[in-house]
Amino acid sequence: MTPPKKPPRLHLNLKPNTPAKNDPIIYANIQPQPQKNLLTTDSSTLEKPVEEKTSHDAQVKNAILEVTNALKSTVQGDTFANDLYSDFRDGLKRKRPSSPPIDAKDEKFVVNIFESRQSQRWKRQSVRVDRVPKIKILDDPPKEMIHKQPPVDENEKTVPTNDEIYYKMKKMRDIECVKMKEASNALMAIKNNAQKTLSEELLAETILLETGLRYKAIVNKIRDCINENEPVVKKTCVSAGLTLSNFQFEIEPQAQKKTDSTFFLLAISNDTEIIATKAIQPSGDNKLAFKETFALKNLSENFKIKGEIFSITFNTRRPGIVEKLLRKKSKYYHSINKIYYENVNTYELQESAIIKSSFTSRGEFTMTKKDIYNSMFLLTNYDSDKLKNVVSMTASLDYMNLNDKLSGFLTLGKVNEQQYIHDWERKWxxxxxxTFSIYNYPQDEEQEKPPVAVINLEYCFNPIARKPQNCPRKRTFVIKTGRPSTMNDSNCKHLKRKNNFILNKYYLSADNNNDFEQWTSKLDSALDELDQWGRLIFKDESYM
Known part of the structure; x- marks a missing residue:
């Protein structure tokens, strides 16, 4: 007698490329069955007769299949939507609690919303695996969250037109609507399930909140595009990287019911990007500390980062017999919103009812480039009797690029010991x-030869001196900078507030008025921008 053949093993990949290290891998055991629905069983295909009544596991598997098929079919053949779905899936893996608040050792979560428990009803003796598909989730990705905006194009003088932005935002809105719909359906199924767990409900609430916040941000962007008719001209080409970490809140000491469990979540937004932390509970010392690190890259000059704190409370008391009976007869009701969106595949307008997330906003704060070095922020729109209206954090500027380029001939004046200019030489x-570099010839820069002098604008004084008193030459400006002193600088002038630095002056003369205005305006603009970002070492002339 030949042993029974093992069922074929199928590897389903939701992305068109090779699975990455942290990508979920779905393995399904395919069994030839006459019915269309793989989650419902027919007694003719099983070794043991089963009841026709749909079990809890079958209900959960149906919800999983609907979520997976809906999101997968939405992004097929659409590169833009596929990228968004990839980000969404990675966000779901990030939201999966590493230490669930209840005993959920044997519980898992599905890639899209949640994962059902393993079925213990049907076992295949030869293979010893469940007939229903299994979903394997890898370990949590790193906690660092990166937000990237499109880099600055040097050759592009204007941003895309409002029509182009409108259609791009509209497509993003439609994708978020699909996510909201599936997250809402999964949350409703969890709430109406008598065997629901707190971890599953908390995860579904978190996903619904994050997609809802992103949907609102995209809608506001679309409204701005409709109100503006002309393209926006780029004023500067500044790009910067910012890291935010160590967010801490203080909890008001108060009596709380033992049956209530309150979780807090922090959402950081910039333009249409939303990044949220895991939902956590306060520590024993009345502190609420989020361990996530937000790394935001390619920030523009006028960036505006918004942080908002949310809370949700669950009643963990075990229901009584009467409540269990009433729960079986009644359904869970929640406030509902209606959304309208266009199906990305059929291009048909659809209407869906979305339940609202139970998370409540408790306060928010805003950060601009002037607040980079602040460690404390007051919460606005404050509404909480559990949190204090102050948040502490750590912000660090990783890099700041001006992306400015200008080159040409200038005449450099040499200064003697008596601070008189005795000689002028034409330099490139x-x-x-x-970085301001001085070369002998233009070919030296092209051939990457070492320059005659290099000036770091972060060590310069703002503004540029346009009319030096001791120089009779027209169209001359002076760059004042400080550099570390050496043993040969005993006769040089040291800075007052920085004794280990000496003052250097570079006298530069332009050939005509246009070159003079171009160079001085460009240098002053660069120094002003560095000053606003807090990158100037010597902020005023009191150092001289």
Whole structure:
């Protein structure tokens, strides 16, 4: 007698490329069955007769299949939507609690919303695996969250037109609507299930909140595009990287019911990007500390980062017999919103009812480039009797690029010991980002030869001196900078507030008025921008 053949093993990949390290891998055991629905069983295909009544596991599997098929079919053949779905899936893996608040050792979560428990009803003796598909989830990805905006194009003088932005935002809105619909359906199924767990409900609430916040941000962007008719001209080409970490809140000491469990979540937004932390509970010392690190890259000059704190409370008391009977007869009701969106595959307008997330906003704060070095922020729209209206955090500026370029001939004046200019030499000067370089010839820069002098604008004084008193030459400006002193600088002037630095002056003369205005305006603009970002070492002339 030949042993029974093992069922074929199928590897389903939701992305068109090879699975990455942290990508979920779905393995399904395919069994030939006459019925269309793989989650319902027919007694003719099983070794043991089963009841026709739909079990809890079958209900959960149906919800899983609907979520997976809906999101997968939505993004097929659409590269833009596929990228968004990839980000959404990674966000779901990030939201999966590493230490669930209840005993959920044997529980898992599905890639899209939640994962059902393993079925113990049907076992295949030869293979010893469940007939229903299994979903394997890898370990949590790193906690660092990266937000990237499109980099600055040097050759592009204007941003895309409002029509182009409108259609792009509209497509993003439709994708978020699909996510909201599936997250809402899964949350409703969990709430109406008598065997629901707190971990599953908390995860579904978190996903619904994050998609809802992103949907609102995209809608506001669309409204701005409709109100503006002309393209926006880029004023500067500044790009910066910012890291936010160590968010801490203080909890008001108060009596709380033992049956209530309150979780807090922090959402960071910039433009249409939303990044949320895991939902956590306060520690024993009345502190609420979020361990996530937010790394935001390619920030523009006028960036506006918004942080908002949310809370949700669950009643963990075990229901009585009467409540269990009433729960079986009644359904869970929640406030509902209606959304309208266009199906990305059929291009048909659809209407869906979405339940609202139970998370409540408790306060928010805003950060701009002027607040980079602040460690404390007051919460606005404050509404909480559990939190204090102050948040502490750590912010660090990783990099700041001006992306400015200017080159041309200037005449450099040499200064003697009596601070008189006795000689002038024509030099090739180049400004790249925050570095001002002086070469003998243009070919030296092209061949990457070492320059005659290099000036870091972060060590310069703001503003540029346009009319030096001791120089009779027209169209001359002076760059004042400080550099570390050496043993040969005993006769040089040291800075007052920085004794280990000496003052250097570079006298530069332009050939005509246009070159003079171009160079001085570009240098002053760069120094002003560095000053606003807090990158100037010597902020005023009191150092001289």
């Amino acid at each position: 000067c180049s400004l790249v980002d925050k």
